[in-house]
Amino acid sequence: MSQVIIKNCGSYNPDVIKKRLEAGMELIGGWARFVSPGMRVLLKVNLIGPKHPDTAAVTHSEFVRALVQILKERGCVVWIGDISGGSIAGVAPTAQSLVVSGLAKVAKEEGAIIKNFDKEGVVEVTPASGRIDRMYLARPLFEADLIINLPKLKTHSAGIYTGAVKNLFGCIPGLRKAEYHRLAPDPKDLGQTIADIHQAVKIGLHIMDGITAMQGEGPTAGEVYHAGKILISTDPLALDTVAAAMLGMEVEDIPILESARERQLGESDLAKIEIAGDFDAPPLLPNFKLPRRFRSSRKSNHAVLIKMIDFLKTRPRIKLKLCKNCNMCVESCPVHAIDPESKKIDYNTCIECMCCHELCLHNAVELKRDNLAADIFTRLYRGTYR
Ligand code: SF4
Numbered sequence: 048m049s050q051v052i053i054k055n056c057g058s059y060n061p062d063v064i065k066k067r068l069e070a071g072m073e074l075i076g077g078w079a080r081f082v083s084p085g086m087r088v089l090l091k092v093n094l095i096g097p098k099h100p101d102t103a104a105v106t107h108s109e110f111v112r113a114l115v116q117i118l119k120e121r122g123c124v125v126w127i128g129d130i131s132g133g134s135i136a137g138v139a140p141t142a143q144s145l146v147v148s149g150l151a152k153v154a155k156e157e158g159a160i161i162k163n164f165d166k167e168g169v170v171e172v173t174p175a176s177g178r179i180d181r182m183y184l185a186r187p188l189f190e191a192d193l194i195i196n197l198p199k200l201k202t203h204s205a206g207i208y209t210g211a212v213k214n215l216f217g218c219i220p221g222l223r224k225a226e227y228h229r230l231a232p233d234p235k236d237l238g239q240t241i242a243d244i245h246q247a248v249k250i251g252l253h254i255m256d257g258i259t260a261m262q263g264e265g266p267t268a269g270e271v272y273h274a275g276k277i278l279i280s281t282d283p284l285a286l287d288t289v290a291a292a293m294l295g296m297e298v299e300d301i302p303i304l305e306s307a308r309e310r311q312l313g314e315s316d317l318a319k320i321e322i323a324g325d326f327d328a329p330p331l332l333p334n335f336k337l338p339r340r341f342r343s344s345r346k347s348n349h350a351v352l353i354k355m356i357d358f359l360k361t362r363p364r365i366k367l368k369l370c371k372n373c374n375m376c377v378e379s380c381p382v383h384a385i386d387p388e389s390k391k392i393d394y395n396t397c398i399e400c401m402c403c404h405e406l407c408l409h410n411a412v413e414l415k416r417d418n419l420a421a422d423i424f425t426r427l428y429r430g431t432y433r
């Protein structure tokens with residue numbers, strides 16, 4: 048039976064986090080079940096972009112510090128790795144992100160080794176789904192003795208939620224992520240690609256930083272929510288199923304998790320997940336704001352109409368007053384839908400991946416406001432909002 052440990056933790060003080068982690072790990076067999084002296088342990092963080100840890104967009108550097116200390120006390124060699132999304136002049140901002148997020152400082156102070164996935168080379172793998180012939184993943188994922196996935200608890204403007212399953216999308220280095228978005232414009236299809244990564248890479252443990260979470264229009268432009276939780280599991284889908292329940296959602300609401308369920312990445316039936324630690328059921332996080340698109344992910348007999356309405360409700364638009372002309376969005380758009388000069392978006396080409404919204408460092412890409420007519424239609428055809 049899959050287990051998910053939930054521990055309360057209201058602080059980013061590394062000593063407090065270490066105590067909570069040690070207590071939580073005891074419930075799934077202790078650290079000795081996973082690590083031994085000399086092992087090379089890769090901490091796969093969420094380093095989506097050059098964001099300060101207090102924005103809740105990235106795995107918090109003090110959370111990572113606590114883990115580095117725990118692992119070094121057990122004689123492990125610790126690597127911290129990821130890649131940031133997007134690019135300017137063909138270069139992803141990973142190096143800048145490592146500094147802004149505080150991870151470079153933590154690595155230096157604690158004696159960990161940074162693995163910038165942009166610079167470490169790739170390994171070619173054959174995706175289990177067969178949707179594409181081959182896939183290239185960052186080399187350190189195949190050189191580490193143990194990978195610990197450290198997702199952040201966040202909403203996602205396109206995918207509704209991002210957690211343990213989605214965090215592995217960051218294993219794809221370079222500009223190939225945009226290509227995978229183009230090949231899989233539907234979040235469920237993207238979920239199949241992410242499932243391919245889970246099946247190609249062996250992750251030993253998933254520990255979610257849910258001390259602060261991101262609510263609203265995540266994964267970078269939402270607001271901070273103080274959730275005060277750490278979740279631990281060996282099963283990424285079980286962890287996400289429990290985390291989603293904490294936010295008031297089900298697996299059916301989150302296309303990427305539906306794909307993970309189809310691909311049997313883990314357990315998605317709450318009744319079959321053993322929850323332990325400080326809770327025996329998912330604690331609901333009060334007044335947590337979900338992304339606008341959440342309403343569109345519920346099953347409906349009017350799916351086509353709802354899709355049309357929701358497209359009207361949530362398409363991205365660039366606010367020229369805030370735009371700094373860096374062209375990150377232009378270069379990162381998988382279908383080249385953004386005009387480099389005018390910054391106008393060609394909505395006939397746009398696949399609604401929301402990468403422009405996710406990657407703009409200046410919050411210049413807004414999701415177009417709810418449309419009154421769309422709201423009325425949605426109420427008529429969907430019933431009540433949540
Ligand atoms: S919208 Fe944002 S990412 Fe795009 S060019 Fe302007 S500042 Fe850069």
Ligand code: SF4
Nearest residue numbers: 380397398400401403
């Ligand atoms: S315009 Fe934005 S949402 Fe549309 S495809 Fe390009 S990056 Fe994705």
